[in-house]
Structures are given as C-alpha cells and as structure tokens.
Amino acid sequence: MDPLPTGSTSTLRVLNGSGDTSVQWDRERLAAGDAEARAAVAEAERIFVRARASGALAFRVMPGKPAVRIERFDPEAREVLVIPAMVGG
Amino acid sequence: MSVLSDVPMHLLNEWLAPLTLTVTTSGLFVLVVSNVLDAQRAHARGENLLRRILTPAELGQLNRYHYLDVASRRHANRTYRVPARAGTVLILHNGVRTHGVCIRPIDPLPGREHVLAHKALLEADEDEYLKRANIVFGSRTW
Numbered sequence: 646m647d648p649l650p651t652g653s654t655s656t657l658r659v660l661n662g663s664g665d666t667s668v669q670w671d672r673e674r675l676a677a678g679d680a681e682a683r684a685a686v687a688e689a690e691r692i693f694v695r696a697r698a699s700g701a702l703a704f705r706v707m708p709g710k711p712a713v714r715i716e717r718f719d720p721e722a723r724e725v726l727v728i729p730a731m732v733g734g
Numbered sequence: 735m736s737v738l739s740d741v742p743m744h745l746l747n748e749w750l751a752p753l754t755l756t757v758t759t760s761g762l763f764v765l766v767v768s769n770v771l772d773a774q775r776a777h778a779r780g781e782n783l784l785r786r787i788l789t790p791a792e793l794g795q796l797n798r799y800h801y802l803d804v805a806s807r808r809h810a811n812r813t814y815r816v817p818a819r820a821g822t823v824l825i826l827h828n829g830v831r832t833h834g835v836c837i838r839p840i841d842p843l844p845g846r847e848h849v850l851a852h853k854a855l856l857e858a859d860e861d862e863y864l865k866r867a868n869i870v871f872g873s874r875t876w
Contacts, residue, residue, distance in 0.1 A: 660847055660850070662843065702855060704854040704855075708789050709789050711807060712853065712858045714858035726854055728839060729840045730839070731838065731840070731863070732838065732840045
C-alpha cells in the first residue's frame with residue numbers, strides 16, 4: 646500500500662490491468678531543486694507521456710471535487726490519474 | 735540421443751514419463767498460484783485507490799448498493815449510475831431510468847477500479863463520455 650500523501654506529496658497513478666503504476670514526488674523538495682524529487686518528476690512525466698501516446702486519458706483528481714482533464718503533465722498537481730482509453734462496449 | 739537409446743524402454747516409461755508429468759504439473763501449479771497472488775495484489779491496490787479518491791459517502795454507496803451515482807455537471811437532474819461490476823451505465827433523469835449506455839476502459843481494470851475511470855471522464859468531459867458510449871436502450875437524444 647502506498648503511504649498516504651503528506652501535504653506536499655504528489656502522485657501520478659496510471660491504471661492498468663495489473664492494478665496501477667504510481668510515482669510520488671515532493672513538491673516542496675522539487676521547488677528546492679532536490680535531485681531525487683527532480684528524478685521522480687522526470688520519471689512520472691516519462692510514464693505520463695507514454696500513456697497518453699497510447700490513448701490514455703489524464704485527470705487531476707481530488708476527493709470531493711470534480712476531476713479535471715489535463716493534456717500535459719502537471720508536476721504541481723496533488724494527484725494525477727491516468728486511465729485507459731474509454732471505448733463503447 | 736545415443737544415451738537415451740541405450741536406456742531400456744521400460745525404464746523410460748516407468749520413470750521419465752511420471753517425472754516429466756510431475757515437473758510440468760508443478761510448473762503449472764506455481765504459475766497458477768503466482769497469477770492468483772498477482773490478481774489479489776492488483777485488487778488490493780484498486781481498493782486502496784478507491785478509498786483515497788472517493789469521499790466516504792461515495793465509497794459507502796458503492797459498498798452498500800454496488801453502484802456509484804455521478805451527478806451530471808451539464809444537465810440538471812441527470813445522474814449516471816455506474817455499476818461496481820462492469821456493465822451497463824444507467825442514465826437517470828429525476829431518478830427515472832431514461833437510457834442505458836455501454837462504455838468501458840479498453841484495458842480491463844481489476845476489481846472496482848473501472849468506477850474511477852467512469853467518474854473521472856464523466857466529471858471532466860461528459861460530452862466526450864457520451865460520444866464514446868454505445869446506447870443499450872433509450873434514444874440518441876439526451
């Protein structure tokens with residue numbers, strides 16, 4: 646189980662058939678130029694771009710608030726959810 | 735091959751065949767157990783995500799009634815009823831079923847995780863959701 650995000654923790658989560666893939670980073674440490682945070686963001690962005698290229702849809706989500714669709718990776722978002730393309734059944 | 739040809743046939747039948755069967759069966763057993771464990775882990779991750787993203791009220795509804803109601807942000811009195819198990823999404827107007835639509839993630843998601851996919855797209859881009867969906871019952875006029 647992922648640790649619950651603290652105040653400045655962001656998470657990218659890509660839903661897929663095996664559950665999900667996630668990357669976390671600390672926004673405050675990112676702003677301070679922390680190398681580990683920058684590496685995590687770079688990894689998250691790489692995963693985001695690859696998923697979007699395969700047709701996945703991305704959203705900024707927060708409990709109790711409507712999801713907002715995003716086209717570009719946002720390192721300032723608290724939680725980014727990427728879902729597989731939705732198709733008519 | 736020359737070594738095998740020197741072994742009496744009855745020894746091959748008595749030992750090699752059962753040994754091969756045992757190894758194959760064991761391998762299959764390990765594969766099945768591994769797949770079951772993977773599925774359980776995926777399911778647990780999905781449930782954890784539901785708890786993180788849904789409000790307690792939404793999660794309560796999903797647990798109790800096995801569906802999640804997502805209110806339309808574009809049409810007053812319209813609600814999308816997303817089933818906990820993959821299936822037809824009902825569109826309700828003032829609580830009355832008017833349409834049924836079929837839409838799903840192209841990559842099947844474990845457990846109830848697909849509910850999050852429906853909720854996110856409905857909230858963020860309802861028109862796109864309806865454009866992608868096939869109508870099971872009801873007219874194309876929304």
